[in-house]
Amino acid sequence: MIRHIPKSEFPEFVAALWGKQGWQTTVTEKSGKSFVALQRDGAEGLIWTKPGTGDAVSGQELQQFVGICKKFGVNEGAVVTPGTFSEDAEKLGSQAGVQLVDGEKLRTIVEARELHDLVERFADGGGDESDSDEDGFSLPISIPESVPLPDEVPRKAGAVVFVAILAIVAATVVAPMILGTGGTVQTDGGWNVTANSTAPSNATGALEVRWNAKRVSKLNPKSGDDGVYKLTDGKKFLLVSMNVTNAGSDSLGLRPQAFALRSNGTLHGYQPLKNTTGFQPSVLDGGESTSVWFVFSIDADAPNATIVTTGRLRRDHVRTQFSHDETLTVET
Template identity: 35%
Template structure:
């Protein structure tokens, strides 16, 4: 695919997830502005058809998205992602999806028709406007164009000097071949369903609750957790599984002290509910009684099957004390393994 075709392909991929899209070209770069219907959350994608995405590109794109307060952001490429880019992306809010990841998505969702359509250069005029139609002021497309104009202004200045290293393109025909071979498995589409990853949360409010915990949280999926880069120790996910790292800022907004236990926070997938995954020599969450107006920051890791989606829940039985828990996703929280 050339630059324009790949941008339209990425837009079509997000449309399949229920987003409205608009492709924007800026000085040889292609961006896709996305928005949930009815004025919902907004996102910006940088579509790079080939080469290797580097850490500098991630840093510059993250700066741009922070400048315009974009709630969701991702770099999507048919090429590869450097180790430095992966490292920089952690906690930056920018998710990365490489060529193999795109292939896995197409296989899992049975959307290989997209690769065939755009790989053959079959992009049509409808794709250029994200499949939406304009019927005057206030239509979905008109609203989306306004979003695109706002997010797209000053792109050249914000990303000045960025270039994509010249490396052989990963052709879509290779993607299709990998799919046919059946060698690729589970991956998550960045901010599928909104909210920055394949994780949601479920607030609870028992009738006899004695206090309220306000939990701001964010999450990301990773294959390895490295709490201390200086000690040479890292924790790879078990075979066939991935880590879901959840960072939480907890505030007791009630009038009573209540036990705060890591065992109460669990991740529920379609098949089962998982407790946190202990990591030897490293604790991201400490059990203690949290007082009214007291705040606490902690993180938990859950090991779940690759490709799983999950819901963060609070188990009332873990403490024996009924508590109202209000979960709010905050995409500005850096999902790292510090207590800041």
């Protein structure tokens, strides 16, 4: 039904959807593109609304939006489309800290908030009513942000413009069966870290993940001071190493977005680092293994943290079995 919304109405539909969360929205056009400016309680953001054309939003198109955000000093940006994003666009969005909302996520939001009437109204070309909703539904979820180098200006803290809407996506996906805890690590500083092995009911693929983790105050994946990544006060890194094996017969795509960390009731995405990564997207053939590392940024006083899989693996019908391996080196 979302795909039936006329292209001319799609920006207004997106504005109405965020208006349901109590955001003040303004639809504007620049350089032939439609944007929704957001503001609430001092937080601001910009959404590029990209009506579906049959083609995935490309990395080049997303690069243009990143340039617009930089030009106008936008700290929180998102691209919303009823279609899909190319692999290059997804990679760039992760690196640039731009949220990507595709048709599947939009449908999840509509289902979660029972906003079918809103979709129908815009699909019928009647979407000119006010849609502000001060009682917006909100759940806690962290949005990954690029970690600045020491000589960079950090991104604006606390302006999590897209939390309320995007949290619905994370909160309403049907949870897989939890098979048990795949081991425990007691880190320096008192974190109790575990990993949840899971299996969707329709699992057709399988991953076996050996993992280990440690708490660190800074990262130095490259030699020299220019490669040191530091955090603000009250935060620490959890550095995770994994050896991932495709235990099935069919090839499986593997991306860092397939894993997350739950701590203090918040779901944290992995922390992208500028100009370096320990987890390149790849395809594993049956029986093939790869070793990766990545980091999460969480509260220093958090008592517990659990590594979990995200909807990406569930949508691919992948069973994931974690097992802690204390012999696995935890280094960048």
